[in-house]
Amino acid sequence: MLRLNLDGSIPDDNPIPGSAVYSWGHRNAQGLCHGPNGLIYSSEHGQSNHDEFNIIEPNRNYGWPEVEGICDQASEASFCSENDVYEPLAEWSPCIAVNGIEYYDHPAIPEWQNAVLMSVLGGLNAQYERLSILHMSADGTAVESEDEYFSEFNQRIRDICVNPYTGAVYVAFNGTSYPGSGPNTIKEFVNEAFVSVEERTxxxxxxxxxxxxxxxxxxxxxxxxxxxxxxxxxxxxxxxxxxxxxxxxxxxxxxxxxxxxxxxxxxxxxxxxxxxxxxx
The missing domain is CATH 2.60.40.3080 (Immunoglobulin-like)
Structure with missing residues (x-):
């Protein structure tokens, strides 16, 4: 992962002086968002197994190509120990094709507060497509549970964003099959009972x-x-x-x-x- 200033220069506080590299050992990162307490979350595709949900920290190795998912294989143990590999908070096998993510902490949907909304394309056979709600611990460093929504649409979910005023969620659907057959649509999901700050003031x-x-x-x-x-x-x-x-x-x-x-x-x-x- 690379970290740059807006003008393209390298930040003085990057972990490797003079280098844009912030972390490494990533295979195919897809989503990136800020969480509570300055945390940075990332979603990442595995090769055939071990899609990952990570916290990104500077100067850390995330394992690829020596390690997939957590360090649970005998062949991975020494590499993980020697390189201080940062293990994912969650992983999915076979690959579900995780994608765009967004941290949700808006009062409009209280059940989703302090959660990461994660788009899921569903893998090559499109059997896992959904919006996953990853409920986080109070400090944001652990996934406590996962809920699944919108699989009934039978649509690959590509990306997600949140309206900061109303708390509405915008979901980008990418067709029914790999790599995206259409129709490509964006749907808005809103809690109509919630009165936004904008409406109040x-x-x-x-x-x-x-x-x-x-x-x-x-x-x-x-x-x-x-x-x-x-x-x-x-x-x-x-x-x-x-x-x-x-x-x-x-x-x-x-x-x-x-x-x-x-x-x-x-x-x-x-x-x-x-x-x-x-x-x-």
Whole structure:
């Protein structure tokens, strides 16, 4: 696994000085997400057996190609000991084709709080397709149980994401057979009984007009963003300008930035907003 700064440079605190390598011994990583307490989770395909769900730590060996799954074979024992191999939190044999993952901790679906939602394609014969809910321990370092959903659709599940405001779950379906026969669809699953923060406190917004900026433009924001900061980034992800939000309207002029495309971001307790802006 490689770790880079947004501008492509190598972080000073990478485990191997001057190298982008963060961890190794991975066969075919598929999903990656943040968990509680700064944890990083990854899902990974095995060759024919031993799909894995891992915690990623710096400067650690995850075994491949010498080790598949946990260190449970006599032929693997010495390698695991000598290389401090980090064993998976969970594994599946035969391969179920694990895929995209997302940590869920939203009040909209209380039964799924502190869980990792894991997409499952179902393997070559598509007999295991589902959305797996991996219920984690309080500190996030162990899988305590697994629930399975949506297998009745008979569709390979490719990826998953969560709406941070409503807690709705978006599931990407990838057809009924390998490698993806269609129809490719995205379905939204929402707890309609849940009243979101957005609905309770009013909609948050940020508008920029006119855009492109040829002389003077206005960044208009909702009341929820007053007192926060508005940040402007260039196309490489570098922060180029930052201003405090003291009213509903912020003036931006053509001479404040070189010509080009930028991304304007602002955030409050209701979440983060991002807009693109062009300076001509």
């Amino acid at each position: 009013g909609q948050q917004f940020m508008n920029i007009y006119p855009n492109p900026v040829t002389d003077t433009s206005v960044i208009e924001v909702s009341e929820s963003l007053i007192g926060e900061m508005v940040s402007v980034y260039d196309h490489s992800g570098r922060l180029v300008m930052q201003m405090g939000i003291t009213s509903n309207q912020i003036e931006i002029t053509r001479d404040m930035l070189p010509a080009g495309q930028y991304y304007v971001k602002a955030a409050s307790d209701l979440g983060m907003l991002s807009k693109s802006i062009i300076i001509q």
